[in-house]
Amino acid sequence: MFFTETILTADKLTKTFKLSAKQQRLEKTKNKTITAVDGLSFSVNEGEIFGLLGPNGAGKTTTLRLLATLIRPDSGDAFIKGFSIVKEPEKVRENIGFLTSDLRLEDFFTPNYLYDFFARLHNVPEEISAERKKRLFDTFGIGDFAEVKVGNLSTGMKQKASLAISLVHDPSVIIFDEPTNGLDVITAKVVTDFLKELKRNGKTVIISTHIFSLIEKVCDRVGVIINGRMAVCDTIQNVADGKSLEDSFFDIYSERVGGEV
Amino acid sequence: MKSAVFAVFKKELKRFFSDRRMVITTLLLPGLLIFVMYNFMGNAVTNMIDGGEEKYVINAVNIPKSIKMITEQEQIGFEINETDISELQAVKDSLKDGEECDACVVFPEDFDTAVSRYDSHSGEKAPEIKIYYNSSSAQSAAAYQTLISMLDMYESSMINKFDINTGNEVYDLVDNKDMTGQVFSMLLPMLLMMFLYSSCVSVVVEAIAGEKERGTIATMLVTPAKRSHIAIGKIASLSLIALLSASISTVCTIASLPALMGAESEMISGGVYGIKDYLLTALIILSTVLVMISLILIASAFASSVKEAQTYIIPIMIIVLAAGISGMFGNPPDRSALYLIPLYNSVQCMSGIFSFNINYANIVITVISNTVYTGLGIVILTRLFNSERVMFSK
Numbered sequence: 304m305f306f307t308e309t310i311l312t313a314d315k316l317t318k319t320f321k322l323s324a325k326q327q328r329l330e331k332t333k334n335k336t337i338t339a340v341d342g343l344s345f346s347v348n349e350g351e352i353f354g355l356l357g358p359n360g361a362g363k364t365t366t367l368r369l370l371a372t373l374i375r376p377d378s379g380d381a382f383i384k385g386f387s388i389v390k391e392p393e394k395v396r397e398n399i400g401f402l403t404s405d406l407r408l409e410d411f412f413t414p415n416y417l418y419d420f421f422a423r424l425h426n427v428p429e430e431i432s433a434e435r436k437k438r439l440f441d442t443f444g445i446g447d448f449a450e451v452k453v454g455n456l457s458t459g460m461k462q463k464a465s466l467a468i469s470l471v472h473d474p475s476v477i478i479f480d481e482p483t484n485g486l487d488v489i490t491a492k493v494v495t496d497f498l499k500e501l502k503r504n505g506k507t508v509i510i511s512t513h514i515f516s517l518i519e520k521v522c523d524r525v526g527v528i529i530n531g532r533m534a535v536c537d538t539i540q541n542v543a544d545g546k547s548l549e550d551s552f553f554d555i556y557s558e559r560v561g562g563e564v
Numbered sequence: 565m566k567s568a569v570f571a572v573f574k575k576e577l578k579r580f581f582s583d584r585r586m587v588i589t590t591l592l593l594p595g596l597l598i599f600v601m602y603n604f605m606g607n608a609v610t611n612m613i614d615g616g617e618e619k620y621v622i623n624a625v626n627i628p629k630s631i632k633m634i635t636e637q638e639q640i641g642f643e644i645n646e647t648d649i650s651e652l653q654a655v656k657d658s659l660k661d662g663e664e665c666d667a668c669v670v671f672p673e674d675f676d677t678a679v680s681r682y683d684s685h686s687g688e689k690a691p692e693i694k695i696y697y698n699s700s701s702a703q704s705a706a707a708y709q710t711l712i713s714m715l716d717m718y719e720s721s722m723i724n725k726f727d728i729n730t731g732n733e734v735y736d737l738v739d740n741k742d743m744t745g746q747v748f749s750m751l752l753p754m755l756l757m758m759f760l761y762s763s764c765v766s767v768v769v770e771a772i773a774g775e776k777e778r779g780t781i782a783t784m785l786v787t788p789a790k791r792s793h794i795a796i797g798k799i800a801s802l803s804l805i806a807l808l809s810a811s812i813s814t815v816c817t818i819a820s821l822p823a824l825m826g827a828e829s830e831m832i833s834g835g836v837y838g839i840k841d842y843l844l845t846a847l848i849i850l851s852t853v854l855v856m857i858s859l860i861l862i863a864s865a866f867a868s869s870v871k872e873a874q875t876y877i878i879p880i881m882i883i884v885l886a887a888g889i890s891g892m893f894g895n896p897p898d899r900s901a902l903y904l905i906p907l908y909n910s911v912q913c914m915s916g917i918f919s920f921n922i923n924y925a926n927i928v929i930t931v932i933s934n935t936v937y938t939g940l941g942i943v944i945l946t947r948l949f950n951s952e953r954v955m956f957s958k
């Protein structure tokens with residue numbers, strides 16, 4: 304057995320949103336609030352790839368946003384490298400890279416300019432930044448479109464640029480929400496290969512997805528979220544329990560929600 | 565960590581200056597428009613006063629020498645056709661049809677002698693002049709009025725007892741300093757406020773609500789950069805752009821005001837102000853821009869789209885307008901407390917500077933209070949950046 308160190312612990316994270324009248328109609332509910340994340344606790348070991356798996360609206364994105372300090376929990380806390388997301392959000396931000404589809408790059412600038420801009424916001428020294436940029440741009444083949452305005456890039460190119468830019472400060476914990484969403488198989492493979500490389504370099508990666516194959520391909524451990532609660536959190540083998548991950552997910556889901564899927 | 569302020573500052577400027585459409589619509593177009601519009605308006609006003617170059621065609625029967633001499637003067641603008649009494653009916657008909665002539669004057673025979681012989685105390689009937697005209701034609705009606713005033717003037721000159729201001733001296737002792745002061749202090753503060761507002765509004769709304777709408781601001785908020793530094797970087801860069809745009813508009817206005825004022829144009833010139841006046845104005849404008857930008861930034865931070873932001877800032881526009889208009893009436897107040905009111909204080913200070921009533925204490929109060937308000941604006945904006953309800957509302 305390896306000695307593994309915990310790098311992230313979430314402790315009873317809870318997040319409730321107020322619903323506007325319009326949202327109430329959309330969600331077909333009379334409740335004025337919705338509990339997106341409901342007392343969620345889990346931990347992530349250093350150097351592993353951890354997957355959050357769950358259906359639409361389960362609270363995956365909300366959980367990752369809480370971890371990235373973009374929003375604050377109503378109660379509970381989480382610690383990344385020992386820093387509290389509630390009390391030391393700036394320290395947390397220094398140590399994480401965060402990427403979701405709703406964090407976008409300004410259409411007006413080139414990947415090259417934006418990389419430098421964010422490196423400055425992260426206070427990365429000039430020489431280190433230049434050397435790291437070259438490496439990241441090579442990895443993702445950004446060199447070809449480094450001087451093209453983001454607005455003129457394809458979805459895949461944008462995703463690659465966003466990936467590179469989320470890593471300007473060489474964070475030790477990387478949080479990706481749906482990293483392969485909207486990408487073709489080739490670009491998706493570039494991304495999954497890169498996740499594995501990050502792991503090889505000793506980084507900790509947390510991804511959220513509803514794609515089983517992605518979890519099976521890259522993750523060491525998985526947490527299944529249903530209705531804002533952690534249903535299971537274990538290694539892939541233990542969660543799959545001899546079946547395919549998909550089948551065991553349906554079992555867990557019907558057990559939690561009740562009735563057949 | 566200060567480098568974040570500078571990075572944001574530089575990024576906003578780059579965003580603005582490399583966008584040709586933005587540069588043209590906020591920097592060049594307003595100045596050009598002001599110049600063209602004011603010169604056009606000025607010309608229109610001048611033309612109205614001059615009444616154009618046209619001459620009135622007058623048919624005159626028995627026109628006496630004395631009157632003929634007057635009508636031959638250049639500026640009267642009459643073209644006299646001497647007409648025989650036998651042609652009178654034909655002339656009247658053509659007047660009815662509105663053709664050829666604008667009026668017809670019929671003098672009694674020997675008008676000059678009859679007039680000089682006439683004694684107003686005698687009770688006799690005075691010599692009578694008849695003027696035929698057609699009021700349905702504006703040209704004819706105007707000719708009629710001009711004829712009457714000319715003849716009235718002739719009549720009063722005959723019984724002349726004294727004259728007023730007939731020499732070649734300059735009687736109106738207004739100098740161009742007072743004249744400029746009056747015009748500038750009334751118009752410029754309001755115009756400046758409008759320029760400042762209109763020059764910054766689109767850029768500012770874009771810089772917050774636009775970024776929110778496109779989800780690019782969140783990308784900045786996951787970096788360890790302090791929210792306050794992001795706020796300062798935005799306010800500083802946007803203020804610079806607004807200042808630039810407003811100064812272009814101002815220079816164009818000062819250059820075009822003489823044209824706008826038409827007749828009095830030689831009297832009006834920005835040259836009557838000294839360096840000190842301009843520097844004080846610049847100081848006031850700078851502090852005003854900071855306040856204005858902060859206000860618009862805060863209002864548009866609440867909006868989730870550019871469109872929404874444009875409705876949120878309408879109250880600010882109304883306040884700016886009201887403050888600007890306040891400068892058009894009366895002299896700046898002396899009560900120092902009034903100079904704590906943002907925007908209003910700027911207008912009154914500028915009004916004072918342009919009318920040469922500089923009150924340093926009030927200028928200091930204005931600049932300091934505006935600086936404090938800007939500081940407050942930064943604090944509020946930082947709060948808003950930290951508030952997920954504001955930044956991530958759906």
Ligand SMILES: Nc1ncnc2c1ncn2[C@@H]1O[C@H](COP(=O)(O)OP(=O)(O)OP(=O)(O)O)[C@@H](O)[C@H]1O
Binds near residue numbers: 365957958
């Ligand atoms: N800002 C918000 N205001 C109101 N409700 C919200 C907000 N953000 C999320 N929610 C609600 O919280 C619930 C969880 O949303 P979340 O985005 O975390 O789900 P998810 O697991 O990421 O789903 P998906 O797979 O569709 O991305 C949803 O019901 C959503 O409508």
Ligand SMILES: [Mg+2]
Binds near residue numbers: 363365480
């Ligand atoms: Mg999601």
